Amino acid sequence: MRVTVQYMGQLGHLAERSEESRELPEGASLLSLLEGLSAQYGEAFGHIVFTGENRIRPSMMVLVNDVPVEKTTPPVLRDGDQVTLLAAIAGG
Amino acid sequence: MNPLNAEEKATYEWQMWTRGFGEAGQVKLKNATALVSRTGGLGGPVAQELAAAGIGKLILAHGGKVKHSDLNRQILMTHDWLGKPRVECAARRLRELNPRLEVEAVPANISEDNVTDLVDRAHIVFDCAPLFEGRFAMNRACVAQKKPLIDCAMFGLEGQVTTILPGETPCLQCIYPEIPPGWKREFPVFGAVSCAAACFGVMEGIKWLSGMGPSLAGRMLYYDMRTMRVRTVPLRRRPDCPICSAA
Numbered sequence: 001m002r003v004t005v006q007y008m009g010q011l012g013h014l015a016e017r018s019e020e021s022r023e024l025p026e027g028a029s030l031l032s033l034l035e036g037l038s039a040q041y042g043e044a045f046g047h048i049v050f051t052g053e054n055r056i057r058p059s060m061m062v063l064v065n066d067v068p069v070e071k072t073t074p075p076v077l078r079d080g081d082q083v084t085l086l087a088a089i090a091g092g
Numbered sequence: 093m094n095p096l097n098a099e100e101k102a103t104y105e106w107q108m109w110t111r112g113f114g115e116a117g118q119v120k121l122k123n124a125t126a127l128v129s130r131t132g133g134l135g136g137p138v139a140q141e142l143a144a145a146g147i148g149k150l151i152l153a154h155g156g157k158v159k160h161s162d163l164n165r166q167i168l169m170t171h172d173w174l175g176k177p178r179v180e181c182a183a184r185r186l187r188e189l190n191p192r193l194e195v196e197a198v199p200a201n202i203s204e205d206n207v208t209d210l211v212d213r214a215h216i217v218f219d220c221a222p223l224f225e226g227r228f229a230m231n232r233a234c235v236a237q238k239k240p241l242i243d244c245a246m247f248g249l250e251g252q253v254t255t256i257l258p259g260e261t262p263c264l265q266c267i268y269p270e271i272p273p274g275w276k277r278e279f280p281v282f283g284a285v286s287c288a289a290a291c292f293g294v295m296e297g298i299k300w301l302s303g304m305g306p307s308l309a310g311r312m313l314y315y316d317m318r319t320m321r322v323r324t325v326p327l328r329r330r331p332d333c334p335i336c337s338a339a
Contacts, residue, residue, distance in 0.1 A: 008314065009247050010274060018319050048274050059272040061325065068328060086314065086325070088272035089247035091279040092134035092222045092286065 001079035009087030014045045030074035048087050061086035093123045104146050117302030124301045125149040127214035129202045131182035133165035133286035134244050135220035141294040143186045149194040154179040155201045165283030202226045207233045216297050219243045224271040231264035235336045244293040248280045249317040251289035255296045255306040262327045263336035
């Protein structure tokens, strides 16, 4: 299945893209997607997304099809889902 | 409330034609005080647009002196003021724009030491600080004093704005329970990107002050000028938020 991932804030800077399409196995979870992205885009990316206990950081906003997800129980993804990752920003 | 004088009626005539605003809204704006944290890439255009629109008083809080690296975006700073206090430069420019405006220039950044007093003296707060420590301090004070907080932020070609109404909407620490890791004091920035966030934020503030009603309460507007995508994201209150759950 394919999902679209949109990056906002520092994550787009680190991934050097605003959006991409990713091929995932059927039934893949949001958590496995984020783990794959963190492995690909490096330690700084992973540090923004995950806590040391491999949980999605409270300061991360994650949307699936524009709906905020409950980070303690990340959902299973479906073909065509749009995942948006918003890293906190404070620039002025 | 102090009414408009003839000069003010002439100055604000065109914006008073706005549906739902009118002279009544302009009078409310004239009698309002806004606190703007910093007068840089975000806070500068926030202060400028509020001054141009006819707000009665601005309290500006910004430490430091004007540097070359400020001048790509901090539109209230000028080349001839390099090395001099930023907040004085900003106040000088704003008085040139609107001589009726009362400006209080505080030569310090928002901190735990001054935030309670500064928020207390304002009707509304515009959060344009570049570090989460300052943003969280303003959030705590606004929640405690039940003052609206217009939160504006940017990074690179992206920006975001939300309106925090204590007791009604999520507070900043519902959205960001912790200081996010990896955020640095220096960040990529174009002035036009900051200015866009500032203008969205100012209109939220003007709507709240004039009674037109803010539209970003409980939602965050997010834009990306690389893709020119604009969206609003729903926000949730955290029942266990240590800052606002009791508000």
